[in-house]
Amino acid sequence: MTADVEVRDGVAHVRLTRDAIDLATARGLLDAAHRTRSEDVRAVLLTSAGRSFCLGGDLKEFAAVSDLRGHLLQVTSALHEALRIFATLDAPLVAAVHGAVAGAGLGLVAAADLAIAADDATFVAAYTGIGYTPDAGVSWSLPRLIGPRRALDLLLTNRTMDATEALDAGLLTAVVPPQQVIPAATELAAQLAAGPTQAFAVTKRLVRQGLQVPFSAHLDDESRAIADAGVSAHGCEGVAAFLSKRRPRYTS
Structure with missing residues (x-):
């Protein structure tokens, strides 16, 4: 299992157990998303156990498969269905973000209703840097959150955006010291779980x-x-x- 789920006091704690998205991780996230549909879930907290929040697709796995096109369709099919479920949840989704965020990681951050990040977190699109195009809803969500001009700047130049700029741009809700990310996001999720x-x-x-x-x-x-x-x-x-x-x- 590449995504753990535990429901405590109305909060579904969804934790990615690796920071790159291979097929198993995409399917694990989809399974986790299905489990957040429970009536017992009143808020969702998305975290990652990796050194970074999410670095996007697992390029080593992509390079090793014989049918890359078919493989990418499988990965994005599972990942995108998970994002569809998160988007339709009644429960608010809070993301606790740390380390590097790249590629599909941007899509996960953007999918959250509220996102709290460490002040040393970094954000990069990365797709066109390897000749790929966006997935995980990035080309839909980024323009709506930060504007089309800035979204294209990130997507075409692949420059890195720090946490302060991400907050000012509208990608994040709050920025805190690294050691406070999980406590702050957990407190926010608990607050929402007790709400209407x-x-x-x-x-x-x-x-x-x-x-x-x-x-x-x-x-x-x-x-x-x-x-x-x-x-x-x-x-x-x-x-x-x-x-x-x-x-x-x-x-x-």
């Missing part, structure tokens, strides 16, 4: 749909969503707690 999952899920959907629909239509979507939220269990509990000056108690 129903409202989180609809908010995520509204933000993503808002990038693709006209403003007028989006306003209609917001009207329906907040009306539904107001009469939902989480909405009723949130207002009751506010008026009673107590902490809300959200249940799944």
